[in-house]
Amino acid sequence: MDVTRAITGYLTRLLTSVGGMKVLLLDKSTTPIVSLISTHSTLLSHEVYLTDRLENKSRDRMKHLRCIALIRPDEDTVAQLIQELRMPKYQSYFLAFTSPLSKNVLQALADADSYHVVQEVQEFFADYHALTPSLFSLGLSCPPSRLFQADSTSSLSKWDAHALDLHCNGIVALLLSLKKKPVIRYERMSALAKTLGEELHFQMNTALPTLFEFRRTESAPLLLILDRRNDPVTPLLTQWTYQAMVHELLGITNGRVDLSGGSAANPGAVKGAKREENQEIVLTPSQDTFFSSNMYDNFGDLGASIKKYVLDYQSKTPNSSKIETVSDMKRFVEEYPEFRKLGGNVSKHVALLGELSKRVEKENLLEVSELEQSLASNESHAADLKNLNTLLASPQVHPSAKLRLVILYALRYQRYASNRIDEMVRMLLSAGVEESKAALVYVMLNIAGAEQRQDDLFSNENFFSRGKSALKGLKGVENVYTRHSPHLAETVENLVRGRLREQSYPYVGNAPPIGQQSIRPQEVIIFIVGGATYEGELEDATCWMLRLFVG
Structure with a gap:
């Protein structure tokens, strides 16, 4: 189970299924999903010469291009797509939706396709953000989204109806993309966790049973639904691992960090590495091997790791200028793009370390x-x-x-x-x-x-x-x-050792037979209502010999 690989696989299959020059049409929800796991160069390698947004009404008519539309089938987006099909801008359309479609939506799309430009309609279950291979998010922020009912006297125990739909659709998409039909447990005192678990159980067993017909394993996967309110402390603590510090002090939004508001470290300190000031930088483990290897490093070890990274880069700098033969020229041409990319990456991490150090000192x-x-x-x-x-x-x-x-x-x-x-x-x-x-x-x-x-x-x-x-x-x-x-580490430890009491973490639906309850789950998906953190929750929890996913 790897959420990054799951979505990447979907996207690759989608892009390769349509030959020739094409445009990729996204919406406000699917744009960050794609940006987290792909790059412009990757899209270009699949002959995607234009990426645009469905909401952009000023798009030019390009009848020579095929269009792949990857969208979330919510009410507003479907309405925009219907308008698009009534006045098509492209030669043909291949529609992919990130969660299951209702018959009403399919009928509405068919009625709007009067020019018969729709060639294919598929469901690609990618309605979540793959932040790392083992950490996912539904991409909801509060505000404008909200969890609780706004007009209820017992609002803390009742979902906002739209929020419940979004959470359910996102987790259903996650389970389908990973091809898992788990048993579900939840925190007893959380009415939100219980309601979400019951809705997911209904979707898997009643609403969408044929989609969840996967091969059974000896130990069924487990979906454990927790509530952020049971551990409000962890998000309040100052973070000291690389990824968590960058997110808390500078902000990581859809795999991007905006340095325009801060005074980044002087990039001239790195020999040969140059970067423009006031720019947005990409910081995702799937596109940055150094970040992937060091994102859980604490602040004390990080400086040494970046210093070694700088020295490795500088050791390669003199060699790149030695061009004396045709073979040297050929080698330089082949290596220059990677060398230039490495220089930019070194500069990026030096800048981030400098900014983090400055904030630590300035804010005590x-x-x-x-x-x-x-x-x-x-x-x-x-x-x-x-x-x-x-x-x-x-x-x-x-x-x-x-x-x-x-x-x-x-x-x-x-x-x-x-x-x-x-x-x-x-x-x-x-x-x-x-x-x-x-x-x-x-x-x-x-x-x-x-x-x-x-x-x-x-x-x-x-x-x-x-x-x-x-x-x-x-x-x-x-x-x-x-x-x-983090409290999550203790919860996972109790789960692994068979000490997670059913009275405190009951099952949704029928509990497994007594004999199966003692079998240690090999695959665990944890969803925290209210959000996980970049802090040690993920790192501490995954120290156990489990294939564990947190969202």
């Missing part, structure tokens, strides 16, 4: 992270309160970091009789944090506080768990910036 992230880890990992109210007061009063600490610290303090000491949550919120306001943002402390307690969580997240709710928490700091020398272990 080392001290901030040390307190975050203390709040997440150990219970020491007096020391935490003292350090929190110091950082809230510091002008060097960014307001967003101050807000995260107070939220962590509130989550950790919510049930502590002498907590100072209200006082800390007042300090946020005094530090210049907007009132609407300071109120998020109370919002977080309402959404993901102790009453909403299923498990003992901080190991402080009884005598034995408090003792377990106290022992965490006695297991040898720890890195103070990475003490926290």
Whole structure:
């Protein structure tokens, strides 16, 4: 199971099925899906000479080109496609949809095709973003999307209808692309996880049974649906792995990082490597081997890795200028494109490291992270309160970091009789944090506080768990910036060892027979309602000998 390979396979098969010069027509949903796993040069190698958007009404008529349209079959996109077919701009159309089509949609498309330009209609199940081979996303952002019903008094337990459809369609597409029909388990206290699991079970067994007729294996795959509210701590912590740091401090959007707002490191420091300032750079593991090899490196090791990368590049620079014979010329012509690509890649990572280093120093992230880890990992109210007061009063600490610290303090000491949550919120306001943002402390307690969580997240709710928490700091020398272990790691460990209790993580539908329940699952797909993180969740969870996918 490899989500990047699954979508790449779909795209390659789609492009090679249509010969000759062609245009690839995408929509707002499928554009990032394709951009994460392909490049312009790859598309060009399949004779795709133009890529455009269905929403672009100013496209020229090109009757000499065939058109491959890869779109998500939602209401707005289908309406735009119907308008396209009524006034076609291309010679012929080959339609591919990222999730199963209804009969009504097929009929509407057939009625609109009065010029008989549609040559083929297919379903390519690619309605998700393949961020890494083992990490996927549905590409939904809140806002404008939302999870909960807006007009319900019990909104935290009821899906927004449109959001439920998008989640269900995306996960169905994922399962079909991987050719898996899993058993489903969910967190008992999450009504959202239960509803999503039941809807997926209905789709696999009732609505789309013929699509899920896959070869059975001795150990059935498992889809485990979790709720972000059961671990609100992990997303609040400062990240120290390469991919996570870039995403948190600079932002990775559809595999792109925009450096125009920051002051990147001086590319002149790398011999022979040049890059334009204020540009958007590509940062995906499928297109960058150095990033793929080092994206889980911590910040301390990253500098050494990039230094070695620079030295390797510079060692090749003098050789490229030695052109004395015809063979040298031939070698140079063959190697120059790769050499130039390598130079740009070296420059990119040097720039990113420089920008990250600058932000760490400027925003005092080392001290901030040390307190975050203390709040997440150990219970020491007096020391935490003292350090929190110091950082809230510091002008060097960014307001967003101050807000995260107070939220962590509130989550950790919510049930502590002498907590100072209200006082800390007042300090946020005094530090210049907007009132609407300071109120998020109370919002977080309402959404993901102790009453909403299923498990003992901080190991402080009884005598034995408090003792377990106290022992965490006695297991040898720890890195103070990475003490926290995501709750997902413990969940996966219990799953692997057969200790994930059915009372806490029940099955959807009929549970497997007793004999089969003891068989360790070899393939696990984890979906977290509310989103996974780039932090150690994925890395820690995949340390177990499983084929594990997180979304």
